[in-house]
Amino acid sequence: xxxxxxxxxxxxxxxxxxxxxxxxxxxxxxxxxxxxxxxxxxxxxxxxxxxxxxxxxxxxxxxxxxxxxxxxxxxxxxxxxxxxxxxxxxxxxxxxxxxxxxxxxxxxxxxxxxxxxxxxx
Amino acid sequence: xxxxxxxxxxxxxxxxxxxxxxxxxxxxxxxxxxxxxxxxxxxxxxxxxxxxxxxxxxxxxxxxxxxxxxxxxxxxxxxxxxxxxxxxxxxxxxxxxxxxxxxxxxxxxxxxxxxxxxxxxxxxxxxxxxxxxxxxxxxxxxxxxxxxxxxxxxxxxxxxxxxxxxxxxxxxxxxxxxxxxxxxxxxxxxxxxxxxxxxxxxxxxxxxxxxxxxxxxxxxxxxxxxxxxxxxxxxxxx
Numbered sequence: 001x002x003x004x005x006x007x008x009x010x011x012x013x014x015x016x017x018x019x020x021x022x023x024x025x026x027x028x029x030x031x032x033x034x035x036x037x038x039x040x041x042x043x044x045x046x047x048x049x050x051x052x053x054x055x056x057x058x059x060x061x062x063x064x065x066x067x068x069x070x071x072x073x074x075x076x077x078x079x080x081x082x083x084x085x086x087x088x089x090x091x092x093x094x095x096x097x098x099x100x101x102x103x104x105x106x107x108x109x110x111x112x113x114x115x116x117x118x119x120x121x
Numbered sequence: 122x123x124x125x126x127x128x129x130x131x132x133x134x135x136x137x138x139x140x141x142x143x144x145x146x147x148x149x150x151x152x153x154x155x156x157x158x159x160x161x162x163x164x165x166x167x168x169x170x171x172x173x174x175x176x177x178x179x180x181x182x183x184x185x186x187x188x189x190x191x192x193x194x195x196x197x198x199x200x201x202x203x204x205x206x207x208x209x210x211x212x213x214x215x216x217x218x219x220x221x222x223x224x225x226x227x228x229x230x231x232x233x234x235x236x237x238x239x240x241x242x243x244x245x246x247x248x249x250x251x252x253x254x255x256x257x258x259x260x261x262x263x264x265x266x267x268x269x270x271x272x273x274x275x276x277x278x279x280x281x282x283x284x285x286x287x288x289x290x291x292x293x294x295x296x297x298x299x300x301x302x303x304x305x306x307x308x309x310x311x312x313x314x315x316x317x318x319x320x321x322x323x324x325x326x327x328x329x330x331x332x333x334x335x336x337x338x339x340x341x342x343x344x345x346x347x348x349x350x351x352x353x354x355x356x357x358x359x
Contacts, residue, residue: 007131008138015142022147030144037137044133048126055129062133 214271222300
């Protein structure tokens with residue numbers, strides 16, 4: 001848990017301190033990549049809480065989603081169709097669903113713990 | 122298992138953090154708006170094209186030198202090196218230059234003399250303006266009151282006196298010599314100066330600019346001081 005937060009902080013500080021930039025034309029792709037990776041991350045957390053977490057699925061899903069989203073955006077730009085909207089929509093919906101599921105699982109766990117404590121007390 | 126999961130999440134979160142930070146940097150970069158109009162862009166373009174042609178000329182010169190070295194490497198490499206040193210010395214202004222040129226004398230204007238006005242030294246700004254006007258033409262060798270103007274020459278005010286290369290310039294009258302490589306260049310410069318607005322600028326300061334007709338053989342003095350290399354650094358490698 002703490003290691004993960006450390007990883008996040010390390011990534012953010014590295015990005016901010018090195019003042020890395022990409023050409024503005026590619027900012028769309030990066031934003032979609034960020035969304036895709038967030039989607040995968042929450043999917044992973046949900047799977048872990050539900051006890052169906054699989055390492056391979058998680059890691060492959062992370063990279064595959066990013067590449068797929070960027071490819072969709074790329075094709076969209078060249079076809080003149082805003083295909084990246086499809087990616088944003090899909091990832092956005094899934095993100096909300098995953099977070100909702102995580103919330104419910106956590107609530108249930110919390111309620112169970114409370115019940116157990118009450119029974120013990 | 123738990124440890125493995127944690128490390129996976131750390132790596133993924135690291136990548137997410139990095140991407141988010143890069144995205145943040147990119148989005149928050151204020152984009153400088155290009156507010157130049159078409160004419161300014163044209164001027165920019167013409168400047169760049171001039172630079173381009175100058176660079177091409179320079180490449181040509183360097184190529185010439187290179188082929189000279191190659192030719193001479195079998196016979197006498199010293200000769201080629203000596204020639205290069207001579208070229209560089211004259212480019213740096215360390216040698217006297219003789220060639221077709223014009224002489225400009227800066228004198229108090231007749232009106233000022235007639236009115237008995239006090240003649241003061243020339244202002245550095247005015248002198249710089251004149252030098253800039255002359256330098257619109259390339260490949261010229263200039264000396265002001267016997268002081269050679271080189272790339273590092275400073276024309277400035279020191280304790281109320283106008284100086285060139287830190288040597289004070291006389292109160293007018295004094296002479297400026299300009300030598301160019303060909304008579305054509307000299308004539309061009311002469312015509313340019315004759316029609317230039319510089320006369321009006323000098324008249325405001327009670328000075329008049331008198332330009333001689335192009336002279337066949339004129340000599341400008343060599344730069345007689347040490348060059349100041351403080352800001353120069355050696356380039357390493359290729």
